[in-house]
Amino acid sequence: MVAYTRDEIVSISDLSRGVSAILNSIIDRSKPKLAISKNNKLEAVMLSIDEYEKLKIAYDTLEQQEIESILSSRSDEEKQISHSKIVTLDI
Numbered sequence: 001m002v003a004y005t006r007d008e009i010v011s012i013s014d015l016s017r018g019v020s021a022i023l024n025s026i027i028d029r030s031k032p033k034l035a036i037s038k039n040n041k042l043e044a045v046m047l048s049i050d051e052y053e054k055l056k057i058a059y060d061t062l063e064q065q066e067i068e069s070i071l072s073s074r075s076d077e078e079k080q081i082s083h084s085k086i087v088t089l090d091i
Contacts, residue, residue, distance in 0.1 A: 004035045004042070012038045022046070 008031060015022055015036055025031045026048050033051070047055075074085040 007031070008033060009035045009037055009042070012036055012043075051073075 010022060022034065023046075026034060026046055029048065032047065032048040035042045036046060
């Protein structure tokens, strides 16, 4: 679980009252991330689009590496499709 400092947590009511200032603190990087709480429970995270895109690229890269690892671990026999596994459609 990610740890948040006290100044990185904002309540949903504070967010609704000061959305412009809070968004600016993310944009100008004075705060790298903000956790949004509702009823004293962390519900969401706000971060800059640059940070989101970096995270998305990292996630996609890891997912691709995992797929490649699974495929490369298969034997040659598993990689070939047998005729019994091919389904034909009569149209």
